[in-house]
Amino acid sequence: MDKKLKKGISTCILYLLLIIGSIIMILPFYWMIATSLKTSSEVLKMPPMWIPTSWKWSNFAEAWKAAPFARYFLNTVIVTVFSTLGELVTSILAAYAFYRLEFYGKKVIFSILLGTMMIPGEMLLMSNFVTLTQLGWINTYQALIVPWTASAFSIFMFRQYFSTIGDELYYAARIDGSKDFGYLINIILPMSKPMIITIVIIKAIGSWNSFMWPLVVTNSENMRTLSVGLTAFITDTGTNYQLLMAASTFIILPMIIVFLVMQKYIIEGISHAGIKG
Amino acid sequence: MNKKITLKSSLKAYLYLLPAVAVIGVFVIYPLIKSFFMSFYVKYDYFKDKVYVYGIDNYKTVLSDPVFWHAMRNTMIFVIGVVPISIIISILIALMLNSKIKFGGLFRTCFFMPYVTSLVAVSIVWRWIYHKDYGILNYFLGIFGVHPIAWLDNPDVSMIALIILSIWKNIGYNVIIFLAGLQTIDKQYELAAQIDGAHYFKRVWNIVIPLLSPTTFFVAIVSVIGSFKIFDEVYALFNSGGGMAGPSDSALTVVFYIFRKFYGEWNFGVASAASFILFLVIMVFTVAQFCYARKRG
């Protein structure tokens, strides 16, 4: 009996810890949504009002109208879609080269690419800003998209994944007479679906949430992305925490939905990274 | 079938590499090199793009600037303090999630959710949570008799506020990787130990942890590099706009220092010099970690 009791208690403690942990992780989101539904006086109630009583759904409408969030949304979607597509193309092509092709300087180039992962982006911010002005791209979609269409990390991830695809298929395809590009498009690509989905999701989330870069390269309201728009909105509303929380909700919600739906892939992909890394 | 390296095969490969290399070349390698040269511009007219004096003075300026060392100290708190703590917490959570429990998926979702959300949006929420008078954190602490703490205004606690936010936001990532690592550990080892009658914690300590070391190593490298680069959280939490990093600059990190020199003071020379110093430090740490791992085999 003693052992079973011990086990029972430890299981209880385990669940307790996990529940407390999960609550800590989720509570801020609950608080965000709850605050969005309060009136301005309820927001300031101490002790805090845990369950909104007024259910002011109108706060969401008000926040949406208070700044051009529709435009910010559109911009963010455009930037996310195109930079993700771009990165897919560049990474898959490059990863294939490292995986299958032989060329001079293969090791060197690969090491340099790996090395670039250690560089903090903020360091490059000013130089890139100057480059962009020389190209005339400040305050344009190009500035928001192009610099993000390649990533050493994605190249690395794809290469690792490709290496799990056996050689037999390659030789078989070769015998069939198809060249490298055909092999890439017709065989590798379809087989890499899981990795592609993972990279797409990781990249999309990163792009959606990025803010320093769009902050620096955009000047006018109509080019802002959601994060930048939100930063501007903070100064605008000042007092209105319920509106601020409502605005934060618009930005966070889409990503949470994507995450909940696509969890499996995201988690698998990141696990992959850990194991291979 | 051995593939030879020929000019033709190289050219073909370069074509495949071209798009990625072009982008990375222009937006990562080129600015890196330009930055390196700029670090030697001692007197530089930003508007006319004219360099009046070259030299290593910028490096001297940075290394003798007490503000830089303050930033370095704060950054080190993250690297040497936060990373290990966060790794330990992640391993513990991963171990818990890995045991046979119901709702494992649900818990996992909860721990990972903060990671996928927008930092700016989440910082706004945390700012409200940290508010001295109306925040729920002080409310909870108040239940235990703790006086209201000015998380965002008191320079003594601002780093703690930053650390809590940083860990909360990023821990999911580490947990997932450790979970994956745990799941690949051959169950056989664990079973053998169980049969031997070893206690759970002993098992964990003597078998699981050592077998987990490649994963731990990976997480350590990524986390250390990441913590050297801490900037976004500081900017978002304290709404600094390039001004002070937290009350009285108490949350200043090296990257923030660099950013301020660039975007606030327009002193490209000094900013570039500081960037390079940071880059070297990161390299040293990363290489040290690799050497340590190699030694331990």
Place this chain on the structure above:
Amino acid sequence: MENLKLKRLIGLSMAAVLLIGMTGCGGSKTSDNSSLSTSSLAQVKIDKPVTIEFWHAMTGPTEKELQKLADDFHKKNPNITVKLVGQGDYTTLSQKLMAAAKARTSPVMAQAYSNWMSDYISSDLLENLTPYYNDEKIGIKNKNDIVKSFLDDNTFNGKLYGVPFNKSTEVLIYNKDYLDKVGAKVPQTWDELKEVAKETTTTINGKKVIGLGFENSVTGDLATYVKQAGGEYVTDKGQVKFNSKAGKKALQFLTDMLVTDKTARLAGEDNFMSTPFGRGDVAMYIGSSAGVSYINDAVKGKFNWSTAVLPKDEDAASSFQGTNVVIFKNATAEEKVAAWEFGKFLASDQETAEWAEKTGYVPVTQSALKSEEWESYIKKNPDQQAAVDQFDNGFIDPHLNGYTKLRTDVSTVFNDVLIGKKSVSDGLNDAEKAAKQDLEQQ
């Protein structure tokens, strides 16, 4: 296989075309980098539609009013479109302007503090507006009608580089209900201020109240208090004079309330005092008269409030705050004239009065101040009287190279003092050192 080769070729060429196409999508500005002289001004005609960008840092209610004025301007000047681009706050605006200057993508016009103007002028970025002011056709007929301090604020080396726009003075804002509750009168001197702050730092209606509030920017605005104590801050000739008896008195005065007695607070994480004031967290605060519209929003009629002139010590003093409108050289002649017209419009009697009435900034011309409309407005809104009453005691920042950096560095040091991390004497010494360094490096 021919098919695949072709496919690949098409794919790659499409990529190439895309890349080239994207690089082509940048506009280049045909810009005129020289200032217009009086004679050439006359030849500039705006006969085709001109669009100009005006970068500003107005938000919320003030931004709305600015938009309304722009719309009014559009009705009177159908050929000119002013695109208002809000940058959020002054720090961001300053950064964006500098970044744009380097990229040669400066907007045509922007708000700018006079110390930013010093920096821009030394880098030759601003259009000299003296010919515009004096122009027969489009000039400002009676430029001496503009409040002298404001005109001075725009004068550098005898030349005019801007038009005053959103000017304000600092006033004492107080919660009438709270003061009545504790039986306190509106303080008029430093001693009275200290007293009332103490009396109102208590629990009122179940809420913990702190007596007095200061904006976060007070660390850079110590000049007000040094002058009130009878001393000087930084002179027009560039002498750093705040490390004096008066300076010590001023800094000590603030530190006593903020650190020792805890009867005062900084805006801190709330960013601007109007927010906690609206919540009823403080009984009084010293802030810009332009906070009026924000205070109204924050208070929402929950209690009665009003403003008063700043309490004085040896002297009365209040800094003039706010920005001027400047025009960048890097624009076409037509754009510059269009911008001038808008700047002039904003400073004309009727508009400046309307702007002031709706926002709490002050009118910039004497005629506007003396106008019937303004006088009747003041009668109906006596809490705006305080702002105007302080004109005689108003002062502006000296025009010195390096003053912007001075403000930042000194502010950092004083911030440490006001949160109790540094002693008053250390603070004054360190600030003096930093200030002297910043001015010397010019």
